[in-house]
Amino acid sequence: MKKENIRIVFMGTPEFAVESLKALVENGYNVVAVVTQPDKPVGRHQEQLQPSPVKLYALKHNLPVLQPVKMKDADFIEELRSYKADMQVVVAFRMLPEIVWSMPRLGTFNVHAALLPQYRGAAPINWAVINGETETGVTTFFLDKDIDTGRIILQKPFAIPDTADVEYVYDGLMYLGAKIAMETIDLIASKLPEDSLDNVDFSAVLDGISAPQVCEDAELHHAPKIFKETCEINWNQSAKKVYDFVRGLSPYPGTWSTLCSIEDNGVKPLIMKVYKTAKSDRASVGTPGTLVVEKTRLYVNTSDNLLELLDIQLTGKKRMDVRSFLNGFKEIEKYRF
Template sequence: MKKENIRIVFMGTPEFAVESLKALVENGYNVVAVVTQPDKPVGRHQEKLQPSAVKQYALEHNLPVLQPVKMKDADFIEELRSYKADLQVVVAFRMLPEVVWGMPRLGTFNVHAALLPQYRGAAPINWAVINGETETGVTTFFLDKDIDTGRIILQKPFNVPDTADVEYVYDGLMCLGAETALETINLIASKLPEDNLDSIDFPSVLDEISVPQAYENIELKAAPKIFKETCEINWNQSAKKVYDFVRGLSPYPGTWSILRPVEDNGEKPLVMKVYKTAKTGSPSTGAPGSLVVEKNRLYVNTSDGLLELLDIQLSGKKRMDARSFLNGFKEIEKFRFRQNV
């Protein structure tokens, strides 16, 4: 079927989703409307409203924008239905009710930043890096009643270098996701007649290009939402686990730990964010969380080895490299990181 004859509604919010929307628009697909989150209050007094990255792109390309507060709102459902979409494409958006994902006759597919069934959930990129995966990827799948469980259409792998942080993987999967979204729609279009969509059996066509998720006899890894408390470093783990944890949350939201005086001298605990570390291969020289300064380099003990801190930030201060930090914080060895996580 000709691409301009397939009416598509696109749903997404952050920059990650823009690349996929851009791919559809630039390749001539008929995006009839875009659904995104309501504008977000920003500023010290929350006096300004910031549109999402997807909304900004949509307005620049004269695409109608819908911003429902509630996905089950009757007025929104009526307006969405008025666009008579044949297909809906979802990238980095929120959970949809069946009345929404079941609306188009060609269904609704999602671009998920992981190789399903692994890493179902809100933060698949972070958790893949945190868990030290050497490979992740992108999956397109049809939405159904449960989260991230629908029939898989396409999957594309992505290599994760040991030195990569989550920003590197995010950027890579953003581009790979756009390619996969476009390839998925091309595949769907190739199975449709040239003109009359009413002449085909949609369920059988969609089943032909997708397969159920297979997860028997494998250990599933989840990707739950990241909260502030999720980001606290547990120094009682191995150096490799801490290293992966830091890069899996860098640069945003960033890991953190509490610095406490070794002796109770009345000094207040300090909160330090850790953005980058380096494995040393050296064994621990003290209890987990204790610090070592050597030749203007800062190390911390883990359960099995020393980890070098490279890029850090004290609460209320600028982000800086460890050498610059040590130049202004001469008594760092009188502190240690909290252990009881």
């Protein structure tokens, strides 16, 4: 079957999903509607509504947009069904109820930013970098009743350099995800007859191009949602652990630590965000969290080696390099994390 004849409903919200939607639209796939999150209130008084990046792209290309508050809402289900989609493509969206993911005859597949079954969950890119992985990737799989457990269709690996932060990996997987989305649709289309779908055993076709996830012998890493508390640095770990933790959350949301005076002088603690560090082969010379100042360079003791801070930001201040920070922050040697 030609790809142009497969009616597709696309579901996604953030910038990561836009690249996949853009790839489908610009390469002649038949996207008949887009489902995304409701507009988000922003501003000091939450008086403005901000549309999602996916919605902005869809409106620019005259695609119908559905924004359900609840995925089981009867009116939404009726409207979604009216588009008579053969397939649904999900990229960085929300958990779908069975009434939604089971609706199209060619199934609903998701583009997940990891090599399943590893890193199931909401933040696979962050956790892969935090855990010091040297490789991740993207996976397409058919949705089922559980989160990220469905039958795998295709996978593509992506190397993670030791110096890469999460932004680098995010961008790489965003483009790789768009590519695998198209290849997955092409694969499904290639297994369908050209003329009529009236007598097709769709279950057999979809099972024939996918395989169940194998988990028995694997040590599974999970990817839970990131919260503010998740981002606090634990200096009692090794320098390598802290280094990976920082780059796994940089530039957003950013790791943080509390900078405290070592003297009992009533000085209030300061929150410092840490965006970039550099590893060192120099052994720690103090307890974890204490500082070592060497002219224009700032190090922190960890459980084994010194870790150099490069880019930081104090609450209420701009992000800056450590040289600039030390020029304006006097007596830093009287503080510790």
